[in-house]
Amino acid sequence: TGARCVSIRAERGADAAWTATVTVAPHTFYRLSGWIKTEKIRGATGALLNIQNMQAVRTRAVAGTSDWTRVETVFRSGDATELEINCLFGGWGESTGQAWYDDVALERTADPANAEPRAVVTIRAGVPAVPYSRLLFGGFIEHFHDQVYGGIFEPGSPRADARGFRTDVIAALKELKLSIVRWPGGCFASGYHWKDGIGKDRRPVFDVVWGVEDPNTFGTDEFVAWCHLVGCEPYICTNAGNGTPEEMRGWVAYCNRPEGGAPARHNVRFFSIGNENWGGHEIGARTPEAWGPLVRESAEKMRAVDPALALVAAATADRGWTLPLLRAAGSLLDYVAIHEYWLPCWGQNLTPDYLTCIMHSEGPETTIARVVGLLEEAGVRGRVKIAFDEWNLRGWHHPGFPRTRAGPSPDPEAAELIRQREKNAIASQYTMADALFSASFLNACLRHAEDVGMANIAPIVNTRGPLHVHRDGIVRRTTFHVLAMYANELEPRAVACEVESGALAHEGRTIPAVDAAATANEARTAWSIALVNRHPSKAATCTLKLRDAPIEGACEAVVLAGDSPDAYNDRDHPDRVAPRRTRLEIAGGAVTLPPHSLAIVKLRAD
Known part of the structure; x- marks a missing residue:
């Protein structure tokens, strides 16, 4: 009720806590719980409960402006006989705003293994x-391995139409009521020049990023046509790696500018500026100081062609990257793009057991809270939304890649590394752990429907995707059924x-x-x-x-x-x-x- 609560308020920023020391039994399970209410909390972590002398024990954080929210965590006391319980404000950094804490309790509980x-x-x-966005049920497709060629696009296949689109794939994706698909990457986007994939005179181009030749037979026109067949919005990720703002502007003009009295060619509403440009693995990686101005220049040029665009820019849950971005370009953006894969399988194809996988299920909630805090701190919350435009439990397996420059030719070592990507197709990896992690992810997005406006499972086809496509047909993985249930069964x-x-x-x-x-x-x-x-x-x-x-x-x-x-x-x-x-x-x-x-x-x- 808040009738007898404690509160912390800071106008200039604080990392503070109300603290109580309690006696506990060692090697015993306890539940720490309470209710938190917040008003305009910005910066750092927000408001939460934690144990000072067991730093790993903490509830989820509450940021921004929120009514009374229950938080809890269960933990084992280890060797401790005393615990310092914090009603924490800020948390490893300074926050502004006000938080209230009520009904904070530490209760002994049964060993979860026996309960x-x-x-x-x-x-x-x-x-x-809160009406949630149907864009939460989106997908992603990249020019990586067999996602495009041999996945959604396979000219000559008896299962493909006259344009080469796999009709069985289209029918299956319609079951998901797929709302939006992001393309052409991913890391591939940071080296892709869209003009290579249009017109009749197309030539193959060696893709430095993934170490293979791309035939360029699937380009912008094919992508948009495929989206229309699936019934989803096309979402184009532009090249902010070795591309330029002028190239991005030209891509928007090609898609959306009417010419010679004819209507616009494609009317693509969603465009992203860059992909993971915060990372050294990416062609054209930027510093936080350089990224915001580049996004602003690109957004201005793109909106000059089509003011109605919905623009996204590469971001992270890190304050040092995303705050400078929002301060420089937030007025021109509709979304910040967050990518997260909770099992880092890039170099080693990790195959942990069910419990190890499912313990990551609270990760999306933590990431959302952090990004919401950044949106609040930047003063753009409510106008700029979160786009999880790449998410999955398992990271893609691609040892030795992506690369930012070409290696020797021929390169037998690279050829062997590329063959290792076949491990992504091992069916036994995609269990009920993947399904229930995905359900937990979507639950977190729904609970934060006012802030999360888009989510694109990465990818939608092959690699780690919910739909496995092979020459003779398709397999709906466990995650496919989760996406179908959420897209079709919810109010x-x-x-x-x-x-x-x-x-x-x-x-x-x-x-x-x-x-x-x-x-x-x-x-x-x-x-x-x-x-x-x-x-x-x-x-x-x-x-x-x-x-x-x-x-x-x-x-x-x-x-x-x-x-x-x-x-x-x-x-x-x-x-x-x-x-x-x-x-x-x-x-x-x-x-x-x-x-x-x-x-x-x-x-x-x-």
């Missing part, structure tokens, strides 16, 4: 709902919900065993609640409350669960993991969620 997973999900029906508005969950522990880390997001129609008569049970082997009892009252009765649901947490789909068993429609009985508000499952529960209310 039955339980959760209470309370849907705040009285809080205004159009995100509704605040609170999740109180038991913990899932692995190798000293804990996350909530149950995750959730709630959606409703405008009239609040139809509700779809996405519930994720992350536990690999135990069913979870989840109590659902709507308007603080337990839900009763039977309801429709769509459930995705495998016969094992390591279940996957492949060419021989394409439907081992597939969603099923069912009816669930809710008694006393409680519904049982199968182990390692996603359930979208549909409720009807007068």
Whole structure:
């Protein structure tokens, strides 16, 4: 209620905390929880709870302006007999604004390994709902390995149309109601010159980035035509590597400027300025001081051709990069592009077990909170949104690449490294861990629907994508079904919900065993609640409350669960993991969620 809370306020910036020291039993599990309310918090981490003498123990941060938000974390006390609990403001940096903390509690809890997973999900029906963007259900395609050539585009294939587009791929992607696709890269974009891929006289060009020749038979015209067939918005990433602002301007003009009384050729609304130009792996990497002015110059030239563009620029969750960008060019941008892959498989094809993978599921929430804090600090929150225009659990495997300059020719070592990319196609990697991580990612985006405006799984086809395409057909991986469920089964508005969950522990880390997001129609008569049970082997009892009252009765649901947490789909068993429609009985508000499952529960209310 905030009737007896503590508060911290700073006008010039502070890293401060209310602190209490408590006695605890060693080697015991505890839950640290509380409620935080914020007003115009900018800078650093924001407001959170943490343990001073166990720095790894911290709740998620709350930034910007937020009503009372429940936060919690479960941890093991180790050798400690005393803990310093902080109501932290700022957190490893200075923040401005005000935060309130209430009902802070440290409670002994059962060892998660022995406890039955339980959760209470309370849907705040009285809080205004936020229409979320359909662009959360987007994809990405790059001129990398077999994503374009041999993926979406395969002239001569009996499964392709007259233009070379794989019709089975188009039909499958329509199942996802794919909203937007980003192209041509990725790192490839930083060396790609769009004029090489238009017109009748096209010549192959050696791609320094990925070490192969690109035939340039799939260019701008083909990409936009393919998007129209899929039913999605085309989103073009321009070359801010060895390209120029004038080249970007020319690309916009080619797509969007009417000529000779004829209408515009393509009317592409979404353009990005650059790709990962913060990284030394990228052609034309920039310093923070150089990046903002380049983005501003490019955006001005592009908007001079088409003022209605939606512009995105390469950014990170790092304050030192993104704040200078927003101060220099924020007035011209609609989104900042954030890329994150939680398993760094670039050089080594990591294949950790289910629990190791699923422990990354809270990562998206942390990243979103950090970027929201930067948007708030820059004074652009509400106008500039977050575009997760590359995201996936697993990073792409491409040892020895990308490169910024050409190697020797011939290069047997490079040829062998390129062959290693085939490891991305190993079907057994894409298990229920990938599915439930993806569901957790989308839940985080929905919970932050006012700030996250776009998300593009990377890629959409082949490599780590949800749709595996081979010469003889396609395989819908576990993640495909998650994307399909979210795109087809949710209601159009995100509704605040609170999740109180038991913990899932692995190798000293804990996350909530149950995750959730709630959606409703405008009239609040139809509700779809996405519930994720992350536990690999135990069913979870989840109590659902709507308007603080337990839900009763039977309801429709769509459930995705495998016969094992390591279940996957492949060419021989394409439907081992597939969603099923069912009816669930809710008694006393409680519904049982199968182990390692996603359930979208549909409720009807007068």
